[in-house]
Amino acid sequence: MKQQDLFIYNSLSKSKEKFVPITEGAIGMYVCGPTVYSNVHLGNCRTFLSFDLIFRYLKHLGYKVRYVRNITDAGHLENDGESGDDPILKKARLEQLEPMEVVQKYTVDFHTVMAKFNALPPSIEPTATGHIYEQIDIVEKIIEAGFAYEKNGSVYFDVLKFNETNNYGKLSGRQIDDMIANTRELAAQSDKKNPQDFALWKKAEPQHIMRWPSPWSDGFPGWHLECTAMSTKYLGNQFDIHGGGMDLKFPHHECEIAQAEACNHVTPVNYWMHANMLTLNGKKMSKSTGNFILPDDMFTGENNILSKPFSPTVTKFFMYQAHYRSILDFSSDALEASEKGFNRLMDAYRMLSDLNASEKSSVDIEGWRKACYDAMNDDFNSPILIAHLFETVKYANAITEGKETISEKDLALLKQTMHDFLFDVLGLEESVLENSQDGEKLNAAVALLIKLRNKARADKDFAMSDKIRDELASKGIQLKDGKDGTTFSLN
RNA sequence: GGCAUCGUGGCCGAGUGGCUAGGCUCAGCUCUGCAAAAGCUGCUACAGCGGUUCGAAUCCGCUCGAUGCCUCCA
Secondary structure, X not given: OOOOOOEEEEOOOOEEEEOOOOEOOEXXXXXXXXXXXXXXXXXXXXXXXXXXXXXHHHHHOOOEEEEEEOEEOOOOOOOOOOOOOOHHHHHHHHHOOOHHHHHHHHHHHHHHHHHHOOOOOOOEOOEOHHHHHHHHHHHHHHHHOOOEEEEOXXXXXXXXXXXXXXXXXXXXXXXXXXXXXXXXXXXXXXXOOOOOOEEEEEEOOOOOOOOEOOOOOOEEEOOOHHHHHHHHHHHOOOEEEEEEEHHHHHHHHHHHHHHHHHHHOOOOEEEEXXXXXXXXXXXXXXXXXXXXXXXXXXXXXXXXXXXXXXXXXXXXXXXXXXXXXXXXXXXXXXHHHHHHHHHHHHHHHHHHHHOOOEOOOOOOHHHHHHHHHHHHHEOOOHHHHHHHHHHHHHHHHHHHOOOOOOEHHHHHHHHHHHHHHHHHHOOOOOOHHHOOHHHHHHHHHHHHHHHHHHHHHHOOOHHHHHHHHHHHHHOOEEEEEEOOEEEEEEO
């Protein structure tokens, strides 16, 4: 695949920019991963699937991509002011588990879910607890640089001081003066000089069991620090792409920029990318409000939200029919529409194998292919890509009916391009049954029933033929009579 | 309150200053023993009000509405 002009929307400049990697042909990409103190919900998955698409497309373009996505298994403060509890510790008390047992349980869950979605694993998946030394090291450097202060065993980043020489707020568009003006005086007991300051290191209370020694206290790292430590460790002080959910833009990513600039004296990231939220009932999916659905509950259909189960690949297809920067609302109707479209698209893909080539093409496959790439090169516009892929349905039908012709070369190109986008870039999967042994047995059994039914139809025994058809339908097997015989699909 | 985003046809959802996105639904037709499936055809929208322009859903202003962030969250 020859290198093409790729445009990426950069949250920093709020505009699409031509993508130029720091090192030609290679890309460093960091994405904020999950906090593993509960099951990932579907909203979390959307972000990771958005970046899976981006990862896959960059690789498809021929880049060597190092994709780093962390596991947050410690240290995110729940309340910056007084309690100092982090969610992992809280959950551990609740379930009478070791913190690392909680972490392990939900890390496994996360990996299992992402595998069901056929998401590629990142190149490196570092954990926060595995990088405590690196985080302490950064705190020391920031203190040396004069942008942090220690108070009662905790260390805080001095935002106002930093803002004198740097620009705190450039990513989220916030003005430091506005932030000061709008701060309410709630945390009276805070060790912070200013409410805008954020913790780099937090002294652990006696009952706090996740703790590590440091020059300042036995404690734990502040919740923005791990990403700075791990991204720069594996990708360098400056790297190409940093991604995450829109909700992390402020304060998390803003603080990451500040930490990295204070520590390394260069701005860390060239392209900031933010994936938008998946909403349910018009509201952001969120653990804390209970407004969410678990992936497994939608695969099995065990939920009160959807009319039926939906497979991981259909769910993913549904997500990719919206652009990653748009809010996407989740509903049964929308999922069903996507499922039907997905099936039609996959049917068309299979039809390509049966197409007969002609001397010449009456369809413009080269042009179509370019349109597909243009869509993805325009900030990974998967909905447009999918719209183009649907044109294949029309091509396949028209060629089958002899209304259009296609040359051997174009047919090969069409098949290859469809395969590339469907499976390599979008990472979709054909239904599990199609390739499995059980699927073959089912095929054989239904084929027999189809044969019997056709015999009955030939004998004009419609009572029998309809009985076969209707009983299969009631079991979720739908027969489809076509010109070239009968096929079936599972509902 | 501050910062930001968004409001598109029955539903979902792209989009650019001027040329039908696409999917689903629906209607008609073809096919069919009937039905389903499949195919073909049709369905021209852009919150409201002003403004800029030869021309705006697309740019600007205001109004209304929604969402996200400002506290853990993808």
